[in-house]
Each structure stands twice: as structure tokens, then as C-alpha cells.
Amino acid sequence: MINVFQPSLGEAEAAAVAEVFASNWTGRGPRTAAFEAEFAAHLGVPAEQLLFTNSCTSGLFLAVELLELGPGDEVVLPSVSFVAAANAVAAAGARPVFCDSDERTLNPTVAHVEAALTDRTRAVLVLHYGGRPGDIAGIAALCRERGLTLVEDAACAVASAVGETACGTFGDLASWSFDSMKTLVTGDGGALYVRDPELARRARQLAYYGLETASSLDAAGHSDRWWEPRVGGFGRRIVGNDVTAAIGSVQLRRxxxxxxxxxxxxxxxxxxxxxxxxxxxxxxxxxxxxxxxxxxxxxxxxxxxxxxxxxxxxxxxxxxxxxxxxxxxxxxxxxxxxxxxxxxxxxxxxxxxxxxxxxxxxxxxxxxxxxxxxxxxxxxxxxxx
Known part of the structure; x- marks a missing residue:
């Protein structure tokens, strides 16, 4: 069978995973931090505003949560998009409002997005179809003009850019995919970028149960009962780990x-x-x-x-x-x-x-x-x- 998608994995990735196994730590740790820094450098953004997640979908759901979208809010997104984007909006109780796309490029234009805006629109969520940037610069300008948050579904756009600006960095938040069908794979995985530093700190907290301290070991010596949780929000566990991050570092070099x-x-x-x-x-x-x-x-x-x-x-x-x-x-x-x-x-x-x-x-x-x-x-x- 000639497959439509297929990853490229080899000895370098296997060796990186072996090193993680030899370290006797497979959870989120130094290799996760290294991959976050490397991918952030690839995009040209600060490492502290880039989070390695367990999937692009998790990143989109977290983006909607960070924006506190809910009933009565509308999010404009192209109908030619993946269900994850619409699910993230609808699951929060907000309404996905679908806009048209160009028949040939399958990307929306500024006019398509603008035609779907209402006084209830809170955000625009744009996919880069097949990795093509589309009219992202114009859409970003429209969002700034209207005071709307722009979220980029950059799942397909791991190496896409307009000029020197990487796709995913035009807007306010963005999510990438590193699943087994993508160009850069980590098995499963993704990345979330948040432009606002304080919101990025919040994203990192919510991505790991909402805990104010990521590990009780970090609190040891600074608290009498370091094992007691300090919960600052109702988060989940959607972070990547050192096994998948090690694969990602090799894939990024390739x-x-x-x-x-x-x-x-x-x-x-x-x-x-x-x-x-x-x-x-x-x-x-x-x-x-x-x-x-x-x-x-x-x-x-x-x-x-x-x-x-x-x-x-x-x-x-x-x-x-x-x-x-x-x-x-x-x-x-x-x-x-x-x-x-x-x-x-x-x-x-x-x-x-x-x-x-x-x-x-x-x-x-x-x-x-x-x-x-x-x-x-x-x-x-x-x-x-």
C-alpha cells in the first residue's frame, strides 16, 4: 500500500528514547523543557510561552478555556477544518460559526471571515490548510482592528511562514500537531503558544492539574508539608513527556x-x-x-x-x-x-x-x-x- 501519510523514524529517534530509559525518568522533565525551548526557537518565540502538550486537540481545548469562552459567545472558523477545532468551541458551550473558504486554496479569505462576524463574536480560529499560510496576515489585521482574539490551528503548518513570521505567531494563541501522521512526529503530541506571558503561565498551570507547583519535589525544603497540593484552577493533565520530547528533538533537527x-x-x-x-x-x-x-x-x-x-x-x-x-x-x-x-x-x-x-x-x-x-x-x- 502506498500510504497518504507516513512518518520517518529511525536509529536516531530510537537512541534518544534509549537515553530517556537509561535516565530512569520518562515523565515530564529535562528533555521536555529542552524540546520546548528548541521548538520555540524554531518559531522565534520565548520558550516560557511555548508548552509541549499531549496533542494539538488538547491545546485547542485549553485555548478556549484560557479565553473563558462559553454560552452566548461565538467563534468564527472555516467550515473546511478538523472536528477538533469545532469540538473545542462547542464543548465550552460557545457557538462555532462557520465561514466559507476559497474553493482552490481551501483557506478562508479576510472577506470570508468578515462576513461571519457578529456582535457576539469573541474569537476567530483559523486553520492553515495543508500547511499553506493563506491570508493569515490580513485575517490577523482584521482581528486586531475588531478587537478579536485570533487562534491559529497550526496543526499542518509546522514549517510554514509568511516572510519571517512563522504561522502560529500571527495571532494570540496557536496549537501544532505532532501526531503519527504529521511531518514532525512524537507519536502523539502537540505544542501550544500563548502570546500573553501571564496567560502562558496560566496555560502551563492548567495543563498540569491546575497545580501551582508542578512537582511536590520542587516544594520540598520550602514547605513543611510539601506533599499537600496547591490548586490554582481546575486543570487536567495534558502535558508531554520526556519520551515523546526526545523523539521530537530529533525530528526537529530532521x-x-x-x-x-x-x-x-x-x-x-x-x-x-x-x-x-x-x-x-x-x-x-x-x-x-x-x-x-x-x-x-x-x-x-x-x-x-x-x-x-x-x-x-x-x-x-x-x-x-x-x-x-x-x-x-x-x-x-x-x-x-x-x-x-x-x-x-x-x-x-x-x-x-x-x-x-x-x-x-x-x-x-x-x-x-x-x-x-x-x-x-x-x-x-x-x-x-
Whole structure:
């Protein structure tokens, strides 16, 4: 099977984990702190405002909690987004308000976001689709103008930037994903950035049960009963640990090579698919934008898209679509909302295999199978479809 996503793990990661085992401490400790500092430096932000979490989803839920969102509050987010973002908003009792996205880039524009704002809007939560920054600078400016908090779902954007500004640092809070399908993996894991230093301190506290002292050992010698908890908030345990952080440190060092290879494969797909009838490739990246090359998507006639995916699966090529339009998911209560760009993208888009372990030969196989399936399905489609 040619997988759509696949991590790259090897001897260096195994050696880093072995060192953690040899230390006889696998919980949150020195390697967690080191990875936080390294990833913060990668982004160009202070280490004390960056927290290694157990998932991007946990970071989004914590972001909503830090903003004290609840009933009566609205958060604008693109319908083309992952369920984690909408769940984080809805679980707090706030209302996710879905905006449209550009059919081709699958990112929202400033106009899309602005059209969804109301006097109840408290925040905007934007995904960088496939690692492409999108109109994040304009959206950030809009949020500042309107006095709204901007949260970036940077799950796909581990190496993305506009100019010298890393995605995830345009707004007030951001969360990244390091799960097993991402470019940089820690098994499971994520990172949360909080621009406001005091709110960042609060985030670190809530991420570990709300305890004012992270460990009773830290309080030993400073208190007569150092084992008694001092709870400053109703937090959970969503922190990373030294095992996953050790993997992350190695992966971060390898990240430039990962992204470079993914860019090569993207350019190869672009060349191989140029002129293939019935297949539309992603639009050109705007000047000054840096991509993480997490997704490579094609857009097909909706009448054949699902059939093409089935044909490729039968040929041991796994494809998928991320992310189905959330305004169509009943639980979020969007009713009869119509978002033409998001709906067209959801009906036409298919993600092809893209990961740094993919070979050129496999990319050729994918393109040949895709072209054949499109031609076969288009020829078999009834007239008018």
C-alpha cells in the first residue's frame, strides 16, 4: 500500500528514547523543557510561552478555556477544518460559526471571515490548510482592528511562514500537531503558544492539574508539608513527556530535510500532472509564503471523485479528503447554511500520498493510476455529469 501519510523514524529517534530509559525518568522533565525551548526557537518565540502538550486537540481545548469562552459567545472558523477545532468551541458551550473558504486554496479569505462576524463574536480560529499560510496576515489585521482574539490551528503548518513570521505567531494563541501522521512526529503530541506571558503561565498551570507547583519535589525544603497540593484552577493533565520530547528533538533537527523532500515531491506531482485532462492541481503559492507541504491535493469532477478514490484504493494507493465541511455535520447545528466554496472543495478534492518517505517511482505510480482512473471514470459517466 502506498500510504497518504507516513512518518520517518529511525536509529536516531530510537537512541534518544534509549537515553530517556537509561535516565530512569520518562515523565515530564529535562528533555521536555529542552524540546520546548528548541521548538520555540524554531518559531522565534520565548520558550516560557511555548508548552509541549499531549496533542494539538488538547491545546485547542485549553485555548478556549484560557479565553473563558462559553454560552452566548461565538467563534468564527472555516467550515473546511478538523472536528477538533469545532469540538473545542462547542464543548465550552460557545457557538462555532462557520465561514466559507476559497474553493482552490481551501483557506478562508479576510472577506470570508468578515462576513461571519457578529456582535457576539469573541474569537476567530483559523486553520492553515495543508500547511499553506493563506491570508493569515490580513485575517490577523482584521482581528486586531475588531478587537478579536485570533487562534491559529497550526496543526499542518509546522514549517510554514509568511516572510519571517512563522504561522502560529500571527495571532494570540496557536496549537501544532505532532501526531503519527504529521511531518514532525512524537507519536502523539502537540505544542501550544500563548502570546500573553501571564496567560502562558496560566496555560502551563492548567495543563498540569491546575497545580501551582508542578512537582511536590520542587516544594520540598520550602514547605513543611510539601506533599499537600496547591490548586490554582481546575486543570487536567495534558502535558508531554520526556519520551515523546526526545523523539521530537530529533525530528526537529530532521525537519528541514523532511520539508525539502516534500517540496521535491510536490514539484514532481505538479510536473507529472500538468496537462492531465480532468485533474486540477493546487494553485501557485503566493510570493513570500513558505509551505510545510503537508497535503498535496487534486480536484476532480464531483461525479467521479469518489469512484476515482475507490479505483486507487483497489490499486493499493490510499487517498483521502481532509477536511469534510463541518457546516454539513448535524451536531454543530449550522442548519441550512450554504458555503459554496467549502462545499465545492469538499465535493471535488482528493489528497494524494505525500510524505518524505515516498519515492519518485511511487509518485509516478500514483500519477499513472490517477490519470487512468480519471479517464476511465470520465468515459463511463452518463452524459451531462
Amino acid at each position: 525537519l528541514p530535510d523532511f520539508v525539502a523532500r516534500r517540496r521535491e515531491l510536490t514539484e514532481l506531482y505538479d510536473r507529472l500532472l500538468a496537462g492531465v485532462a480532468g485533474v486540477r492541481t493546487p494553485p501557485t503559492l503566493p510570493a513570500g509564503h513558505r509551505d510545510s507541504y503537508y497535503f498535496y491535493w487534486v480536484q476532480l469532477d464531483p461525479a467521479i471523485r469518489d469512484g476515482v478514490a475507490a479505483d486507487l484504493l483497489a490499486a493499493d494507493i490510499y487517498t483521502t479528503f481532509r477536511y469534510p465541511a463541518l457546516h454539513r455535520v448535524p451536531i454543530y447545528g449550522a442548519g441550512e447554511l450554504t458555503l459554496p466554496g467549502a462545499e465545492a472543495a469538499a465535493d471535488r478534492t482528493l489528497l494524494l500520498p505525500l510524505h518524505q518517505g515516498l519515492t519518485d517511482a511511487q509518485a509516478h505510480t500514483v500519477v499513472e493510476a490517477l490519470a487512468g482512473a480519471v479517464a476511465g471514470r470520465a468515459g463511463a459517466a452518463p452524459a451531462g455529469e
